[in-house]
């Protein structure tokens with residue numbers, strides 16, 4: 001029989017639910033490197049928190065959203081204008097999804113520039129990269145559900161891009177559309193992906209990500225000169241680190257509420273498959289790829305995206321390869337990171353101001 005947390009009522013509960021509370025106590029007392037006291041080092045907790053906000057607000061929206069081409073737009077319109085607090089829940093869902101993308105990108109930059117992906121954390125970098133892809137797919141499928149003109153045509157461009165992927169492209173595009181063309185099946189698929197498949201995948205990958213972090217521990221910073229004493233190198237996960245994370249959560253909720261009040265989620269014209277808009281705009285985090293598409297061709301942009309994605313996915317191994325050949329890997333990493341980030345930012349701003 002496992003130990004009770006504090007006797008009395010706790011003892012009764014421990015009998016009803018014979019869980020090894022010692023394990024929880026032990027896990028909570030895990031020392032965490034001191035640099036996690038700085039918010040930019042524990043940015044991984046932010047998308048985790050926002051994911052919970054997304055699930056909670058998403059469930060509320062699901063009560064009113066109708067996933068059929070004839071009713072989808074009208075149901076979003078009703079959520080925005082008629083359902084009590086519908087506009088607010090929809091706005092929090094929209095702002096939180098954008099914050100989540102920003103937080104994941106910032107977390108990835110922190111991991112990249114501190115080279116925290118090195119051995120033995122290569123696999124966790126890859127799991128994290130899949131989480132980035134998943135977060136963007138959440139955004140893409142969610143935007144398509146609104147069934148307004150821009151979201152409909154954004155989905156059309158995305159399925160055309162998928163179609164241009166060598167070998168497996170046509171199969172992926174067929175699966176996304178639910179047929180040779182975009183049709184009623186497409187919306188049902190995006191809906192199932194958005195509320196079923198992606199959350200399950202995200203839950204699985206997040207669990208694996210956290211499990212690997214727990215098994216490896218968070219990377220300790222290397223100190224130049226004399227090492228600080230133990231109490232300046234570590235602090236406790238519970239309650240110190242959890243308190244920092246909770247404070248960040250409260251601040252985020254504040255920010256999301258203010259943004260939802262000042263800039264509530266809007267609704268464009270309804271989707272019209274017969275009228276192609278003059279300028280198609282996807283979500284902002286796809287701008288860079290959309291600009292690439294316009295600067296090159298469908299095939300070249302797909303190949304470039306695949307190549308860049310592949311380099312990013314396998315970066316820990318490329319870093320290891322460089323490490324064995326050069327003494328200046330720290331500098332190379334900074335240059336690669338700055339060029340990649342500025343490239344992303346430049347293409348994004350270019351697309352944003354283009355029309």
Ligand code: HEM
Nearest residue numbers: 041042043044045047048116117125128129131132218219
């Ligand atoms: C939904 C997305 C993600 C969540 C919720 C998440 C969560 C976390 C958390 C809580 C940590 C612990 C330390 C910290 O807070 O920085 C962490 C560490 C880590 N993450 Fe993520 N992460 C996500 C995406 C990513 C991405 C996109 C990458 C990289 C491609 C990545 C790679 C890593 C690595 C390598 C570590 C270990 C860092 C170290 O040991 O210092 N994660 N993640």
